Amino acid sequence: MVNLAELGTLTLDGAIEEAEPVLLAMAWELATSTWSGSVPVTLIGFGRSTADHNPDRFRHFTSVDEFSKADATPPSVVLSAEPFDVKQRECLAAVVAASTAASDGWRLDVSTKSTLIDDLGIEVEFQRLTVDQAEELVATLTAEVKAEQMPANDSPNVPAEPPSATGPELRLLGPVGLHNVDPTKVEGKKINRLTELAAFLLLHPGATAEEISRQLGTDTRPWSPATRQGYISRLRTWLGHDENGDLYLPNIEVNGGGYHLSKSMNSDWHRFRQLVGSGPNRDVSDRRARLEAALELVTGMPFSSIGPGRYAWNSWHQREMIDAIVDAAHMLAEICQQDGDLPAARRAILRGLLAEPVSELLYRDLLRVEHRAGNRTAVKDAAGKLADIAAALDVDLDEETATLVDTLLGSGEGRLTRHLHCTHPNTSR
The missing domain is CATH 1.25.40.10 (Tetratricopeptide repeat domain)
Known part of the structure; x- marks a missing residue:
């Protein structure tokens, strides 16, 4: 437990993929702990779905630049995946990704499993929450809220049969495959990547472009915007339209809030x-x-x-x-x-x-x-x-x-x- 308000700044030394799980864990700790219930929190460069799930407590900005241009941003605890000059902003406390700027607070190494806090003379292991785990947490909590709001004697009408017996179907409970599609409509060497993209979108509805690039690429070489858009376009064409003429992979402008597969897409x-x-x-x-x-x-x-x-x-x-x-x-x-x-x-x-x-x-x-x-x-x-x-x-x-x-x-x-x-x-x- 760290008194962030007294410490002022906590700098996380390490790559962004190492710092982000630590920042996400901190965000959820602030979101769920009773002792921090009155503390406003600002997330920069990460955690959009986390912020969306806690709109009364969290504000989200995609970048430091967007945060700096925001009007009348109230003082808050700032968790940032991007480095920025804390002294130029009015905030209660800040935890930021590593930068070359000097810091009056602590600098902690997140590139290893545990890190030494020199000021305290102890070694600690950070809590970490991956992006996938945070998404699952949001989905689970959202489902629980919906279940609580449903009358006790009212059960959802869940069909036992698939929406369509002839439309595309993802098979995940065994060897992975995309069925009821024409394999000749795409290059053979791209089928596996397109199938993985379809599976990712099915299990991560509302995924952002950045999440797709990071998760479908590698840690060191995420998909470029051109690569990502090329695969999304190929998958959209390959899946085609359902019986109502709607795309199985709608354009992002149509559904909003990230990329979704159609509800008529089966698995x-x-x-x-x-x-x-x-x-x-x-x-x-x-x-x-x-x-x-x-x-x-x-x-x-x-x-x-x-x-x-x-x-x-x-x-x-x-x-x-x-x-x-x-x-x-x-x-x-x-x-x-x-x-x-x-x-x-x-x-x-x-x-x-x-x-x-x-x-x-x-x-x-x-x-x-x-x-x-x-x-x-x-x-x-x-x-x-x-x-x-x-x-x-x-x-x-x-x-x-x-x-x-x-x-x-x-x-x-x-x-x-x-x-x-x-x-x-x-x-x-």
Whole structure:
């Protein structure tokens, strides 16, 4: 905890891609902490969506020049991804990216995991929040607000089927691909890049031009404006129009607020969420049918079969998809076991393991199913695979897993209980 008002200026030494996650974490700390509730905050050169989500607290400027020209800017805590002369501006305190100008405050190195604060004689590790994580945070909080505003007895009418059976569809729950489009309409060597661009826009609605350039390029060589616009134009042409004559990738002037794919653009991930997101009041048979339909969309680990160095922005989304698939497979397996349908339970578990081959939760489900089926050999095989996974990853398995194997096979019968120490109780997966 730093008293910014007393310190005055905090300068972050490091490249912008190293400083921005630190600035974003600071912004969200200021936005959510009760002690800073009355402090106005100005963001410069980063965090537009963060500011838009907190309009009562935050002001956003794209550059120092725009900030300097603003009329009657009230004194505030300024977080800037661009260097500027703090002394020329009236502000409560400032945290700025590195510059060559001397600073009366602290200079902290953000290029390493931890940094030494000479004035205090301690080493600290900064909180960091990536752009993708901040976008996910905004989306989650926005969804929560909408859910709170919806009457308790009013559930959204979510279609179980895609908007169009013939329009373009992104497949992300397995090998990535863009389906129902004509591959001959674009250069073959650009298909992978265009598919990644489509996936990025689908999962980051409202992305700015700068975000696209940074995320689809590399840290050292982001896409130039010409490269970015060329790919966007090619993707717009490739996707074409929906049945109403509207573009699947509208011009930014039409939709405003960044780049969006049309609501009629389909994906297996959106269909999956529609199917598993039904309310708890649905009867068990309907719930089972929807979960089965959702798992049919899973063809492997999400975002698999992508080229090296691509989709560097997707780790957050991939983890979310994997967790959702594991949860759906576990839930369906339990429903099928309650129905006495062990083959269906087994199919659900194996489909989930396509997405997460090392899920202990699903392996425990499989152990129980094979035990109920009287298939002791399959129980020993599943326990052996768990032992292989633990050895390959050099990890300890859950105490619950070891206890289950002991119960089903007898103490010391499986390789899992003979050779592995299990020291992680109460782990969910």
